[in-house]
Amino acid sequence: MKFELLHTDPATQARAGKITTDHGVIETPIFMPVGTVASVKGVHQRELKEEINPDIILGNTYHLYLRPQTQILEKAGGLHKFMNWDRNILTDSGGYQVYSLSSNRKIKEEGVKFKSHIDGSYHVFTPENVMEIQRTIGADIIMAFDECTPYPCDYRYAQRSMHMTHRWLDRCINHLDKLPYKYGYEQTFFPIVQGSTYKDLRQQSAEYIANAGAQGNAIGGLSVGEPAEEMYAMTEVVTAILPKDKPRYLMGVGTPINILENIALGIDMFDCVMPTRNARNGMLFTAHGTINIKNKKWEDDFSPIDEMAHTFVDTEYSKAYLRHLFAANEYLGKQIATIHNLGFYMWLVREARKHILAGDFRAWKEMMVKQMDKRL
Ligand SMILES: Nc1nc(=O)c2cc3nc(NCCN4CCCCC4)[nH]c3cc2[nH]1
Numbered sequence: 001m002k003f004e005l006l007h008t009d010p011a012t013q014a015r016a017g018k019i020t021t022d023h024g025v026i027e028t029p030i031f032m033p034v035g036t037v038a039s040v041k042g043v044h045q046r047e048l049k050e051e052i053n054p055d056i057i058l059g060n061t062y063h064l065y066l067r068p069q070t071q072i073l074e075k076a077g078g079l080h081k082f083m084n085w086d087r088n089i090l091t092d093s094g095g096y097q098v099y100s101l102s103s104n105r106k107i108k109e110e111g112v113k114f115k116s117h118i119d120g121s122y123h124v125f126t127p128e129n130v131m132e133i134q135r136t137i138g139a140d141i142i143m144a145f146d147e148c149t150p151y152p153c154d155y156r157y158a159q160r161s162m163h164m165t166h167r168w169l170d171r172c173i174n175h176l177d178k179l180p181y182k183y184g185y186e187q188t189f190f191p192i193v194q195g196s197t198y199k200d201l202r203q204q205s206a207e208y209i210a211n212a213g214a215q216g217n218a219i220g221g222l223s224v225g226e227p228a229e230e231m232y233a234m235t236e237v238v239t240a241i242l243p244k245d246k247p248r249y250l251m252g253v254g255t256p257i258n259i260l261e262n263i264a265l266g267i268d269m270f271d272c273v274m275p276t277r278n279a280r281n282g283m284l285f286t287a288h289g290t291i292n293i294k295n296k297k298w299e300d301d302f303s304p305i306d307e308m309a310h311t312f313v314d315t316e317y318s319k320a321y322l323r324h325l326f327a328a329n330e331y332l333g334k335q336i337a338t339i340h341n342l343g344f345y346m347w348l349v350r351e352a353r354k355h356i357l358a359g360d361f362r363a364w365k366e367m368m369v370k371q372m373d374k375r376l
Pocket of ligand 1: 147222253273
């Protein structure tokens with residue numbers, strides 16, 4: 001992987017960059033649509049490419065390991081072939097999903113024992129086998145196996161969790177070095193900063209991760225219920241320490257406002273289920289605020305979904321029609337809302353990149369944060 005830092009905004013820490021991998025170029029700042037189990041829910045790969053045009057999407061080790069399982073992915077020649085997606089893919093390592101999805105899991109030094117949320121079978125993830133699984137899935141960017149420290153937690157817990165994540169990081173790196181690529185293209189490994197919301201632990205973890213000398217670095221343990229101000233404060237502490245010539249990925253973030261605030265703090269990569277999950281619930285994000293399309297007020301509003309026309313659905317369908325589809329529980333409604341929200345998120349980060357390069361990012365960001373903070 002190659003990262004070119006094209007410009008850093010003088011008034012903030014915002015950056016415009018370009019990542020190049022064997023599956024193409026990723027222009028940063030970037031939002032990565034979440035395709036947990038090899039599908040961005042309700043959207044065809046062709047629609048994704050033609051209408052939303054993400055340079056990279058997310059997959060998930062925990063889910064893909066349980067279903068379709070790694071031997072199927074291996075027989076298919078990896079996840080790109082299996083889902084017919086020839087652009088970039090990033091897989092999360094499962095550290096978060098085990099903690100958020102599995103009914104009962106035990107975290108020990110060796111690894112995490114968990115019960116499948118699908119059929120109740122027991123499994124163990126270790127730094128070593130998660131590296132093997134991610135080699136088999138074949139994503140272009142793969143994440144360290146870490147513990148996403150639960151929030152809130154006391155200092156002692158956060159400290160011990162962070163040190164275990166650092167020991168697991170060393171095990172990931174040592175094991176990965178023994179695992180050749182399976183499908184003939186490069187895979188890049190990102191370590192993950194922890195430390196919960198304790199400034200000194202975040203500094204220690206950022207130093208440890210920076211010293212690993214990876215091609216990119218991630219910030220974990222945030223967007224787990226902490227107040228946004230805490231998220232921003234921890235991001236600021238960490239980006240001050242992480243190397244500037246490597247991309248920074250803030251995991252699981254976030255709302256449109258969170259994304260703009262964190263771009264200003266020096267983050268290059270984002271992923272979040274919000275645009276897709278909220279869409280399925282009728283919540284639309286727009287540059288002028290959020291719309292709950294199920295609200296009766298839209299039942300005779302025949303204006304386009306979004307005049308800014310980020311994607312074809314914005315002008316081909318009215319608010320009234322979309323509200324009707326949700327009222328009738330037609331899954332076309334969920335599909336339309338999903339394409340709209342992903343189109344908006346991609347527009348937002350691309351606009352941010354334009355303003356960073358134009359030198360007026362701060363003023364634009366302040367205006368957008370105010371404008372988007374409305375319920376329409
Ligand atoms: N390996 C790993 N380590 C993390 O610390 C981590 C931290 C994360 N924090 C989030 N937050 C997701 C928040 N999301 C907001 C919309 C509703 C569903 C949850 N996702 C994460 C994923 C993560 N993955």
